[in-house]
Amino acid sequence: MLMTFIGVPLSVIGSLLHWSNIVLFIIYCLTIVALASYMGRATESLAIVAGPRIGGLLNATFGNAVELIISIFSLKAGLVGIVLASLTGSVLGNLLLVAGLSFFIGGLKFKRQSFNVYDARHNSGLLMFAVIIAFVIPEVFSINMNETKTLSLSIGISVILIILYLAALFFKLVTHRGVYQPSTEKAAHEEEEPEWGKGKAIAVLFIATIAVAYISEHLVHTFEYVGETLGWSELFIGVIIVAIVGNAAEHASAIVMAFKNKMDIAVEIAIGSTLQVAMFVLPVLVLVSLFFDTTMPLLFSWQELIAMVSSVLLMVVISNDGESNWFEGLTLLAAYLIMGIGFYLL
Amino acid sequence: MLMTFIGVPLSVIGSLLHWSNIVLFIIYCLTIVALASYMGRATESLAIVAGPRIGGLLNATFGNAVELIISIFSLKAGLVGIVLASLTGSVLGNLLLVAGLSFFIGGLKFKRQSFNVYDARHNSGLLMFAVIIAFVIPEVFSINMNETKTLSLSIGISVILIILYLAALFFKLVTHRGVYQPSTEKAAHEEEEPEWGKGKAIAVLFIATIAVAYISEHLVHTFEYVGETLGWSELFIGVIIVAIVGNAAEHASAIVMAFKNKMDIAVEIAIGSTLQVAMFVLPVLVLVSLFFDTTMPLLFSWQELIAMVSSVLLMVVISNDGESNWFEGLTLLAAYLIMGIGFYLL
């Protein structure tokens, strides 16, 4: 990806020379997408070197590092609305767009594709917990609460979400490692080799993270102008644009995996990523926001909440049988399109 | 059915002589029920002659022709509320009453009845998509939208629904025909013989459609008087009465199939019919309404929406295992009764 070597200097120069916000917005977005793919590869290499347990933890924390960084700068700038919108978009994008494209494109090549049904059900349970319980409860309870209580509830739920997320890693990587997997799969995992050595991976991760952080800080400030110029609402920028930029790397790799009929990995990227955002990135941001001027309670707009709830219900029903085909993919894509139109018009 | 030969002339004479609206209402309803069964048989015969692909398409379009016709005349008369109510009623009636009676009556004869679990899951996905996504999203998003935007969203969703419905037919009849069926079933399907020849079937379909159209136009105008006289609300007439009249033919055949232990067909009629209404009849009506004075956005009342959402969730959970018994039927019937009481009191 040559993009990185052009994009990063361009971003720095552009921001110093105060180029047009639209141009900067596009440069920033493309550069972040390129950097994200580097970070993904570095994390992947480190994870293989570190072994499955620490590797899983690394993946879990760095997998959505880009989103976390963009969000922290947005929070610092007081853009709570955009942060919640972009996390909503990340959930919708991973659940409907990434999984939808994987199912659809994989399904064009293969008539029926199957994935580990136990993992699918484990993930369904977590999706229900995170979205239907942890996001819905503060929304409904805060109706009769003042701000302080709403914030207390948000903090409590955030802590519970993070603990349960760590417990899920512990469950998957320690106590129940391989319990729900067919033995053939276990063997296949052993062979992987890291793309980069430990030193190079850490260096790439370190440099790319700093670059993403620098660009993110500037990206955030272009939102307002871009929205005004193109007539896009804050919600649409957050839910659709930022979400696609922040998750571009995942999109690409999930679809490649689906095309190779490795549906287990494709589904894991799509749903695993959703869970990372919902159960780790979001609650961490709620807690981080306590150190900023504007705190962020766990309160989505009703439109965001219902969009997530209905997507989760659709995904749970569709993924429950451990099989996919092109039509299921198309259904998810159609759902994403409906949400996209909805947020655009809002 | 002698009813047709008496009912049609009676309807014409009655409407010319301005008989009491209650009497006319009853004559119209019974005649439509009789004509609907003729249309059903004609469609069935044509479908067999035309082969499974075109036949499936024919069934899909003419299967709910009666409802479509009644609804278009209601729309022309500006009765948007009654149209949405009758489509809600059609969804509830097919999901709860038709399937409930099939499961219950079939279950009285057989201890456990089973149907194709793949079809059931495919249908569950579509039900979730249509009701939980396509109907819920405009309801929640329109809260913060003006009328023009709500209509744009409705049009977009309607187009997506129709495309996905056609894609589902393509999936079932072309790319995945027989993929999810046990081989024994495939053989059984070959033997069917059409009841009527091609010419007779087309003639019956043509004449019956015209007769239904004529009567429907008059039926629509009796609603107001009937409601006032019997103390029934517009909602109750739409959700319960019109829905039962419009779906009487399906009711009868689904129950007969269940009694013969052909649960695949019974379920297909009940849920397939629901999907036709939700993904084809309704969006077509939204688009057709653009040519009339009163446009119809995809906005149900909250009561209608929640009734459909909860029915779909119940049906998904109950049908998910591909088995039925009398108690599952009774549960669906009890749910229908609760909705019936609710709409009556509203």
Next chain:
Amino acid sequence: MLMTFIGVPLSVIGSLLHWSNIVLFIIYCLTIVALASYMGRATESLAIVAGPRIGGLLNATFGNAVELIISIFSLKAGLVGIVLASLTGSVLGNLLLVAGLSFFIGGLKFKRQSFNVYDARHNSGLLMFAVIIAFVIPEVFSINMNETKTLSLSIGISVILIILYLAALFFKLVTHRGVYQPSTEKAAHEEEEPEWGKGKAIAVLFIATIAVAYISEHLVHTFEYVGETLGWSELFIGVIIVAIVGNAAEHASAIVMAFKNKMDIAVEIAIGSTLQVAMFVLPVLVLVSLFFDTTMPLLFSWQELIAMVSSVLLMVVISNDGESNWFEGLTLLAAYLIMGIGFYLL
């Protein structure tokens, strides 16, 4: 349990001498817990003597006798809010706390535990019916109804719930007894021996019921003072405290069963108890309230309703595969904790 022989006299003396309400509240609660365990053992013994059919009926009616009694006295005192709250708490407590602890503690000992998947699905259908249909519909329909109509709807739904509950017993104990059970289980059930004889069991049941009734009447009157003193809201007392007191016996026995790897029984206690409350205790109370000054329509607060709806959806997804592990238990417990915090802050 020595607690009973000290608790009952203490309760009587305390209430006569007008001890501090907090002290009385604690004595009453502990005594009821002790008495409940006696009633449970008496019911169990009677059920074995009476055979599975009458026994099932006995369990169904006396299983939640304590809750029914406390609630009737609360209703008589006009505390409709507390009754609905405590029934909500009973549903949440059984679904999330009892099942969660069973799954978690059982899962600490066994890697994978399984229970009858047919029963789990049967119960899922009933949970959906009771909570998603019978509780949600009056909530949404009553928005546009006056009080009389809301009460009529509540009465209608209550009657339907009771009939369906009895039908479910008929289904399980008569028409489909053993149909969905592996043959090994059937054999195991024959051996049970009653702990107490018929006469002793009836005597214990009779005396304990009177004692519970006496104490409950006094317990109800301490709620207000306890709430004021400890800063607990009526909702929190109802949903969390009363629910735990009323269901302590079930909690203990479900966990013991899970620890013995008898997950069928643990799940039956947790979910069966939820269904008893939702489909029998609650509708009976609605009907009983017609004889009191303050009638109780089937109307929960939105917070209570959404808490129950989301818990049911979570449980349906988690229990659907007929397997459990410690992490699924932890997920349920985390959900209970979130609800607890929510109701505490409300």
